[in-house]
Amino acid sequence: xxxxxxALGQVFGVSLVVTVGMVGVFTLGILGTSRKAAPEQxxxxxxxxxxxxxxxxxxxxxxxxxxxxxxxxxxxxxxxxA
Numbered sequence: 001x002x003x004x005x006x007a008l009g010q011v012f013g014v015s016l017v018v019t020v021g022m023v024g025v026f027t028l029g030i031l032g033t034s035r036k037a038a039p040e041q042x043x044x045x046x047x048x049x050x051x052x053x054x055x056x057x058x059x060x061x062x063x064x065x066x067x068x069x070x071x072x073x074x075x076x077x078x079x080x081x082a
Contacts, residue, residue, distance in 0.1 A: 025065045032062025
């Protein structure tokens with residue numbers, strides 16, 4: 001029995017990169033959902049609308065990050081089952 005060390009190293013490297021990447025994407029999702037509109041500091045209504053728009057954009061990005069994480073999990077399950 002012989003071990004193909006090059007293949008084992010490739011699997012380790014790809015697994016490490018994908019794991020760190022998915023943790024990063026999930027972290028961005030957490031940050032996006034925790035972002036709230038800035039409190040008004042005597043600004044105009046347009047300024048508060050801009051902050052709400054930025055918060056909505058952050059939340060949309062967060063949901064996209066969570067969708068990517070769910071897709072990666074679903075693909076992993078597909079690879080195991082198939």
